[in-house]
Amino acid sequence: MFLVIDRLSHTYFTKTTAVTALAEVSLSVEKGEFVSFLGPSGCGKTTLLSIIAGLIQPTEGKVFIEGEPLWAQETSAKAARRAAGSDLSTRGAVGYMLQQDYLFPWKTIEENILLGLKITGTLTAETKERALALLAEIGLDGVESYYPSQLSGGMRQRAALVRTLATDPKLLLLDEPFSALDQQTKLKLEELVWKTLKQYEKTAVLVTHDIEEAIAMSDRIFLFSRRPGRLVRTFIIPEELRHCPPFAARQHPTFSPLFQSIWKEMEALESV
């Protein structure tokens, strides 16, 4: 298994309160799989994504990426390899794409998309060429010297996708990356992201409120209860939808019945 989450719970402690965001979540994701986290607002989806990204340490439970535990003590051999600069296993392991593109406004598109490579010390002629080729592949050639303010929202999100993929991350975490876009741009970008991730055989986790988007993009959907978020159901997307790009999947006869059944479960969760 590529990603394993084992009996994970998380409580946020403030001076006066304790908020349990997630309770006893266990799930796993295969290499190359695209999964979505769906659930009522505040059920802990972003918290879970931040834990997988290594940004938050959970109060209980474990996360393994390719068998390696997050937050485990480094072995001395591994620490030595890292010190010598020869251990790239954790570099660029996880790519994060958010609702806002977070491109730096004072940097050009080219500087923005190469930033991750610079930070991780992996900027070479080869990785630069790859990033620029990716930019061209998604229809943004010619804008390298532009600043983010000179691009549309959809173009900026495409540039953010290139920046995320430039470091060749093993795992992509997508936190509602399409939710701020107009419907037409959103559908086009879903299509592009899906095709790009399939082409590069990436493993991805998407957080979304949008049931249709989750069905159109995913191989499986994990449905969470209200806070504290517990995994209540796993929907396996039928084979015929999984192999269709999102736009075609939305037109497929099995799409609507699946939407109805997930909608009913979501309604039941919201009314509890």
Ligand SMILES: Nc1ncnc2c1ncn2[C@@H]1O[C@H](COP(=O)(O)OP(=O)(O)OP(=O)(O)O)[C@@H](O)[C@H]1O
């Ligand atoms: N830093 C924090 N300190 C305290 N509580 C927090 C913190 N971050 C999140 N929470 C709380 O934890 C719960 C889960 O939040 P989270 O953002 O993970 O949910 P979500 O499912 O992603 O929500 P939404 O769908 O609305 O984006 C919420 O009740 C939230 O208020």
